[in-house]
Amino acid sequence: MISTKFHARQLVAIRGTSVLLTLLLLLYQEVLCFTNKNFLKKYHNSFQASSTTASVVTEKEKLPLDEERYEQSSSSDIAKFVAQSLSKLASGSDIRGTFLEQKQPYTCIDTASDALLSSSTASPLLTPFAAYCFGKAFAHKLLLELTEETDFTTTNTVDCIVCVGRDPRTHGTIVSECVCRGINSVPGVVAKDTGLASTPSMFVFCRENLCHGGIMITASHLPCDKNGLKFFTKARGGYTKSDVQDLIEIANLDVMKKTQQYHGKEGKSSPTEKVNFMPLYAKTLRDAIIREVHNTSSTATATIDQLLQQPKPLSGIRIVLNAGGGSGAFFDGVLRGLGADTSSSIGVVPNSEFPLGVPNPENPDMVSRTIDACAESNADLGIMLDTDADRSGFVLPRSITVTVNDDSKAAKKACSGYEVLNRNRLIALLGVAFAQKSPGCTIVTDSGTSEGLAHFLTQNLRLRHCRYLKGYANVIGKAKRLCAGTLRHSGLGTTGTINAEMAIETSGHCAMKENDFVDDGTYTAVKLIGMLAKHQEQQHQPGSSSNSIASFSYTSLLELIVDLNEMETECELRMKIKNESLETTNTVSEHMINIIKTLLIAKHKKEKQSLGWKLDEDNLEGIRIRTTNIHGGFFMLRKSLHDPVISLQVEGASPDSVVGTVIHPLLGLFRDDAFICDNVDFSALESFC
Numbered sequence: 001m002i003s004t005k006f007h008a009r010q011l012v013a014i015r016g017t018s019v020l021l022t023l024l025l026l027l028y029q030e031v032l033c034f035t036n037k038n039f040l041k042k043y044h045n046s047f048q049a050s051s052t053t054a055s056v057v058t059e060k061e062k063l064p065l066d067e068e069r070y071e072q073s074s075s076s077d078i079a080k081f082v083a084q085s086l087s088k089l090a091s092g093s094d095i096r097g098t099f100l101e102q103k104q105p106y107t108c109i110d111t112a113s114d115a116l117l118s119s120s121t122a123s124p125l126l127t128p129f130a131a132y133c134f135g136k137a138f139a140h141k142l143l144l145e146l147t148e149e150t151d152f153t154t155t156n157t158v159d160c161i162v163c164v165g166r167d168p169r170t171h172g173t174i175v176s177e178c179v180c181r182g183i184n185s186v187p188g189v190v191a192k193d194t195g196l197a198s199t200p201s202m203f204v205f206c207r208e209n210l211c212h213g214g215i216m217i218t219a220s221h222l223p224c225d226k227n228g229l230k231f232f233t234k235a236r237g238g239y240t241k242s243d244v245q246d247l248i249e250i251a252n253l254d255v256m257k258k259t260q261q262y263h264g265k266e267g268k269s270s271p272t273e274k275v276n277f278m279p280l281y282a283k284t285l286r287d288a289i290i291r292e293v294h295n296t297s298s299t300a301t302a303t304i305d306q307l308l309q310q311p312k313p314l315s316g317i318r319i320v321l322n323a324g325g326g327s328g329a330f331f332d333g334v335l336r337g338l339g340a341d342t343s344s345s346i347g348v349v350p351n352s353e354f355p356l357g358v359p360n361p362e363n364p365d366m367v368s369r370t371i372d373a374c375a376e377s378n379a380d381l382g383i384m385l386d387t388d389a390d391r392s393g394f395v396l397p398r399s400i401t402v403t404v405n406d407d408s409k410a411a412k413k414a415c416s417g418y419e420v421l422n423r424n425r426l427i428a429l430l431g432v433a434f435a436q437k438s439p440g441c442t443i444v445t446d447s448g449t450s451e452g453l454a455h456f457l458t459q460n461l462r463l464r465h466c467r468y469l470k471g472y473a474n475v476i477g478k479a480k481r482l483c484a485g486t487l488r489h490s491g492l493g494t495t496g497t498i499n500a501e502m503a504i505e506t507s508g509h510c511a512m513k514e515n516d517f518v519d520d521g522t523y524t525a526v527k528l529i530g531m532l533a534k535h536q537e538q539q540h541q542p543g544s545s546s547n548s549i550a551s552f553s554y555t556s557l558l559e560l561i562v563d564l565n566e567m568e569t570e571c572e573l574r575m576k577i578k579n580e581s582l583e584t585t586n587t588v589s590e591h592m593i594n595i596i597k598t599l600l601i602a603k604h605k606k607e608k609q610s611l612g613w614k615l616d617e618d619n620l621e622g623i624r625i626r627t628t629n630i631h632g633g634f635f636m637l638r639k640s641l642h643d644p645v646i647s648l649q650v651e652g653a654s655p656d657s658v659v660g661t662v663i664h665p666l667l668g669l670f671r672d673d674a675f676i677c678d679n680v681d682f683s684a685l686e687s688f689c
Contacts, residue, residue, distance in 0.1 A: 083252035086133060088124035089228075090248055091642050093241050093473035095134055096219060096228035097126030099171045126227050128178040134229055135182025135215065137250040138162065139189040141243075142213045142233060159190040163205045163277065165197025166217035167327045167388045168350040175217045175227055180272040183215075193274045196350055198327040198389035199230055200520035201281040206234040207516060208284075210277055218327070218388040221360035224353075230388075237480075237517060240473055282334050285522055288515075289313065289338055292530025312339025313533060318379040318413075320344050320395070322370045324359025325351030328389030331522050335529075344377035346370065359386050361393030361422060361508050361521075370395050371418045378415045381532055383525045390472075391508040392521030393422040394528055400554035419558065421528075423506045423570075424453040428561040430510070430524070433531055434501045435461040441501040444479040446470045447621050448506050448649050451632045452565030460563050466500070469621050471641055472509035476517050479503035483513060532557060565632050567651040569658050573684040577644040588679050589639035589646055593623045595669055595676075596637070600625075611665055627652065627661050635662045646680065659689050 089097045143160050162183050166172035180191035192211065194201075202214030213233045219226035231239035231247070239247075287304050291297065293313040307313075319340045323329040324347040332348040342348070346369060347356060360366060361384040374382040374395050382395030398417030421429060427445060434441055442464040443457055449467060457465040468478045478500075485497035503517065504510040510524040511517040539554050577585045600615050612629035622638025633652040640647055648666070652658035663685055670676045 079255045082129075083255045085125065086130055086251050086255070087248050089126060089130060089134075090241075090244050091228065092471055093239050093244055094228050094230050095126070095244065095247075096124075096222070096226065096642070097130070098123040098225055099169075099175070099227045100125040100127050101171065101174065102128050123226075126175070128174055131175045131178035131217075131229070132182040132185075133251040133255065134247060135164075135179035135191070136185050136254065137182075137247040138213065138215060138231055139183040139186035140250050141246055143186065143189055145233070145235070146212060160188055160213075161190055161192055161211040163192050163194050163197075163202060163211040163214045163275070164217065164272075165194040165202055165214070167219075168196060168325065168352045168354075169217075169219070169224060169227055170352045171227060172217050172352075175229075177272075179215055179217065179229070184272065191272050193272045194277050195274060196327060197278055198281070198330070198522065200390050200518045200522065201278060202230070203232040203234075203237055203516075203518050204281045204284060205277050206232055208280060209234075210280070216388060220388055220391070221358055221363075221386045223358060238473060238476070238519060240477060278330055282330055285331070285526055286334050286338065288523065288526045289334070289529055292526060293533045295534065314529070315339035317341070317381070317529075317533065317536075318344070318377055319529070320346065320370060320373045320377060320379045320382040321348060322346040322359075322366060322373070322382065322384045323348050323389070324356060324366060324385070324387070325349065325354050326359040326385060326387040326389065328359075328385035328522060331383075331385070331389070331525070344373050344379065346373055354387075359384075361386055361391060367393070367395070367420050367422075371420070374415075374418050378413055380413075380415065380536075381528065382418070383528075385521050385525075386508070389521050390519045392510070392524045393420065393508050394426065394525075395419070396421050396556060396558050398556050398558055400556060402554065421558070422508060424450045424566070425561060425564065426508065426510075426524075427504050427506070428453055428456050428564045429531070429557060430502060430504065430527060431457050431461050431463055432560045433527060435463055438499060438501050440464065441499045442466055442479075442482060444468055444475050444482070444500050444503040446475055446505045446507075447619060447624070447638070448636060450565075450567065450570075450651055451626065451634055452567070455632075456561070456564045464498075467618065467620075470505070470638070472503075472505050472507075472511070472519050475503040475505055475509075476511045476519060479511070479513070480517055528557075567632060567653060569650070569652045569655050571650055571658075571688070573648045573650065573663075573688060574640070575646040575648065575684050576681040577646070578679055578681055580644045582644055584679055585639050585644045585646065588676060589622070589637075591673070591675060592637060592646065592670065595673060596623055596625070599669065612661060622647075630657055630661060633657070633661070635666075637666075648685070655688075663689055 089095045139160070139162060142162065146160060164176050164179050164183070166176045176193060180193055183189055183191035194205070197216065199216045199218060202216045205211050206214050213231070216230040216232070217227060218230065219228045222228075231243065233239075236243065290304055290307050290313055294307055296303065296307075314335065317340050319335055319342050321328075321332050321335065321342055322345065323331065326347070327350065329348045329350050332342050332345055335342050347359070356369065357363065357365060366384055370382040370384050373379070374397070379395075380397070380400075384393040384395070385391070395418050397415035398419055399415065401414045403412045403414070427443065427449065431443055434443065440462060444466045445453075445468065447467055447470055454465050454467065457463045466478065466482065468475050479502070480500075482498040482500040500513065502510065502512050508521065508524075509519050510521070511519045512523065512527070515523050535557055536554060577588060597615070599611075600613060612627055614626045614628050616624035616626055616634070619636070622636055624634060624636040627633035627635065630652050635648060635650045637646065637648050639645070650658050650662050652661065667682060667685055667689075670680065670682065
């Protein structure tokens, strides 16, 4: 347990802090909790065991100009505060924060005072110094894992390599440089700058033995002032929440040892090597599309080369790619190379300004623009990617009519009734693909999927449905453990290994076993493109006709999920916590859930029956209630994963039924509780009524 209290005299000496700030800082008391002690002990022991190396690193990182200033400022207190600020950047399995630019030299002192003087107090700050710390921590952790789990040793002639990629955000370059310097400061580890890249590509680089680990610098769909880091290794895939906690502990330990007084000159003397590995990743997607279209599982180069000699597999197919100016823009070249007409695509040139907004497949504006572009071009498919291309959404036509002129053999296609394919619909359609490929397999989803989807997967497709937790890392981890046989899921009624073919969130994060459970929006698109090409190929072709013109209709892919029961009203209402505290969010969430549970188990059965609420016993987060008087309706109350928000997800037959069955009863419960009223903003619920 570490106190983060500062002394007023020391802070004034550091950077002329005002009296008001000094008083506020004296009140600033927070606790930095260290978890996963076993790993930290290993790291600490390895740090101590290599004392010669450690002393060299420390000597290399000294700041001649700032060392005296650092020593005069109660460095332990400064370091404690910086360590606490690093801890706040944890966001599940990622690092995320508001980017704060610093002037060199980057030091613990500047990081602490910049954070305190900044007006951006609502969000943790990702500074160049913090980026350096996490780059170095990842290098230490990766090197330790390699020496323990493989034959890799630091005496190898080949260094441990870490690829560092980024999305188009303007400050991504600064963050990347600092991450690379942190990596390069660890003996035996070398950073390679891949420049613009997508998040899934970083794992593929590891899988293809181009590197031992990867770091992607991105804040995904978050606003332009945000940035973050995602971590990958070949053995682990994407990092988990506990892995990120390890990184924070290592970074904090180094800060406390004063080994990270970074001023922009540490690391190896030579500049970080710049590489372009994206063409290799693009080739893996190209080959995957070819396999999907030709219905082959062969990965042999000879087979792919032979198939490439045939007519281009996407010839005659119009696709609108909306990459939004993000990292997924490269996918346009993959599609064009296979013969697709992508001439009406949007945002296929990376743009740090994101003029149409930060790419987000769930954003109504992005969906609307994609539908319009599809309608104008008679597209067969619309693809929407988020900023770092690990999440996707789609647009499909409801009606497709083809007119063929027998004389000229020219075909004219007319599509209409474009609709969005995302959330439960996307999961259902992908379920159709896996029901054909792997009958009876398991689909792992997050907790927010609908009652109708569960019925469609289990009853219509005869698949198994494992509804788990929110968070893409959670569903992916669950699927991996099911496949490995390391856990039992009672709802699946079996033990041992379970064939979990897909892990998917309603947000569009999707990972498939056939692709090593890489969270990849572009690979999800590969699957849909394959389904589309095969579906059109299988359609009835017109025979000979006495007329010079023949007309026939294609069946839309949407017809494959026509039996999916969908509610007219689907919405998420987000109630903000007034003091913006995550701690308050946790307390309020638990209190709300307890109030609802108390009502449900009340002795007065009439009160319970009049609400028409039934507790979902299988739910694993927050509280989920089935509305018995609305077939297929439900609501789920839970705390947000990252924000000071209580989320209420509701599905019902109509807005009026949702208001009468869910919103009004909940508002009545919550308004009667003083603690909830003092801490929660009900405007999201009130505006829906």
